[in-house]
Amino acid sequence: MTGLDKIISQILEDAGKEAQEISEKAKSEVQYILEDAKEGCKKIAAENDVKLAEEATSYMERIKSSAELKKRQSVLLAKQQVITEMLNQAYDTLLGKEGEEYFTLIEKMLNKFVLPKEGEIYFSKKDLDRMPQGFEAVIEKAASSKGGSLVLVKEPKNIDGGFILVYGGVEENCSFKALLAARRDELSDKVHAMLFS
Known part of the structure; x- marks a missing residue:
């Protein structure tokens, strides 16, 4: 093997080692990026769950409040109808004397x-x-x-x-x-x- 072949062989060997190190470093970084992305996704999902739960609670409170208002309005209307009927009966009683x-x-x-x-x-x-x-x-x-x-x-x-x-x-x-x-x-x-x- 000539000197040139030795140098080329050494360069190729060093390049192979360096490529191996770069590949392992890249794999490590990819793993870190994937884990970081998974954590980010979990965080976003958790935030969305909290936001959806808050929106659902708020929506249920609005529905409950609306139902209570309708109930109060219905009761008030029924009371007003009874009162009107009683006053009409009083009027009819006066006229009937x-x-x-x-x-x-x-x-x-x-x-x-x-x-x-x-x-x-x-x-x-x-x-x-x-x-x-x-x-x-x-x-x-x-x-x-x-x-x-x-x-x-x-x-x-x-x-x-x-x-x-x-x-x-x-x-x-x-x-x-x-x-x-x-x-x-x-x-x-x-x-x-x-x-x-």
Whole structure:
């Protein structure tokens, strides 16, 4: 073997060793990169699991909150319907009163609502037709007890029950419908307390 062959052989041997070292180093780095990538994937997966769990919890809380709101709204609507029905029944009961019972109620209302002024009182056609004899004296007595006077006007007003007072051109609607409407909130609270407390 000549000197040149020895040098070439040495170079090839050194190159082979170096290639072997580079290959082993590359394999080691590839292994490190793969393990690092696996760890990164595990970390990302764990973060996604946490994020998905948080989103699922948040979504469930929103659904629960929405369901509770709908339940409260349904209960409130049902209560309002019951209250409205009770008030309608009260209105129908007032309208259903007959004869003496009805006009005794009207007398109580007069004592409550007349003013110490001169005025007029109007009734519905039905009430004018069924008004007992002498009821004009009851009206005048109620008005004079407050220091005023009332004239019964024979012209009917378009109301179901109760009456309308007119003082100096200003009407005070004392019909059952108007009185119930004016006190609806207060009566609703009372009915609510009776039924749902």
